[in-house]
Amino acid sequence: MAMVDTGDTRLHVQRLAPRGGHPVTATAVLVHGLLTDSLASYYFTVAPAFAAAGIEVVMYDLRGHGRSGRPDSGYRLDDSMDDLEALLDRLQVTGPVHLVGNSYGGTVAFGYAVRRPERVASVSLIESEPATEAWAAKLGRILRRVDTELARNEADALAWISAYRSHHTARLAKGAARLVRATTIARDIPASRVLGEDRIRSVSCPVLALYGGESDLAEQAPWLESLLPDCRTVVVPGHEHSVLVEASGTVGGHILSLIHRADRARDPAPELAGADPR
Known part of the structure; x- marks a missing residue:
């Protein structure tokens, strides 16, 4: 367990390194949902599989949640994005990261991709939506x-x-x-400040949106795909808002596929990058 001081509050952070001494292929930052949630929802679901796939995993409790500090005020969406920015800075995570957000955490992740596109390699939304x-x-x-x-x-x-x-x-x-x-x-x-459709359209990194088939949020799938230049939506039948916990294998598999695809697009194999185009 580690505590990171953002200057405004202290955040409880857990990191998982790739298993077996494998080199880090990517960094995924996992942002949980509101009120009853914490980083535990990732620790006991998709995080171990990500680490086994060679991904460095960063999980943290949002302010007011889990073991993080609970300031009296400062809970607007911009405050949550400020915490995410400070966390990346304090942990010295310099390269673009893959953001994964469940419910409210996905809204934080998407908002951060709008704010700092150069620091985000992909966004995975689980039962979530942009801040409209x-x-x-x-x-x-x-x-x-x-x-x-x-x-x-x-x-x-x-x-x-x-x-x-x-x-x-x-x-x-x-x-x-x-x-x-x-x-x-x-x-x-x-x-909180919200986004108009023009700001939503500005997110050019790959976006994956996963919904439970019985959730009302699944209706957003066509809307998101119509706005975002690189967006794929997946509806998991038979599940509602708790799809991360109830179908973690399916959810994690789709997110891993997105991360690998995004990394291949950003870093083509050296032999291909240097190949003679003739």
């Missing part, structure tokens, strides 16, 4: 619901979750309620 006005309105509704139904009526809500879901889910929900109650996150995220 519709996204901000939806997150506002979700966070208000957490505030009213969970943070303000915590005992009853947690009892219901424990009875009808699981004790583990109830523990996660309790942490989410504490975060909403103790910080400005419920106000900050809906007030």
Whole structure:
């Protein structure tokens, strides 16, 4: 375990080196989702397979989540992108990285690709979307619901979750309620700056968008493909928003294919790069 000081907060970071002493072929930075999520959702799913494939993996807990610091304020999308930028700088990751984002983490990853295209080799969105006005309105509704139904009526809500879901889910929900109650996150995220379609179109690196077939986000697939110059969408039948955990092999396989394709496009084999075109 390592802690990285961004200057604004401290982020809990885990790194996995390629297994067996293999050289690093690429670096993937994995960004998790909101409230009940942490880097553990990657550590126990796709991260080991990425390391086995020769990829250096960087995972971190977003501010307010997991073992990272919990400042009272500063939870807009730009703050999350600032943290990602500081993390790459502190870890001295200089080359373009492959960003993988689940849910809110994908929104962070996509926004960072808009902001710093030279630092991003590819973006993989898992059950996620760019930050649009519709996204901000939806997150506002979700966070208000957490505030009213969970943070303000915590005992009853947690009892219901424990009875009808699981004790583990109830523990996660309790942490989410504490975060909403103790910080400005419920106000900050809906007030984040959003992207117009022109800014979304500016992302030229390869983009992969994965959705559960039973998720309402799957409807975004044609829209994303129409906007982005290099975008592939995959819908995994029979899954909803938890597709990363429930179908990690499928999700990880598609992301690895994208990373390998993007790296081949950026770094052709030496014998091909120097070959006589005649």
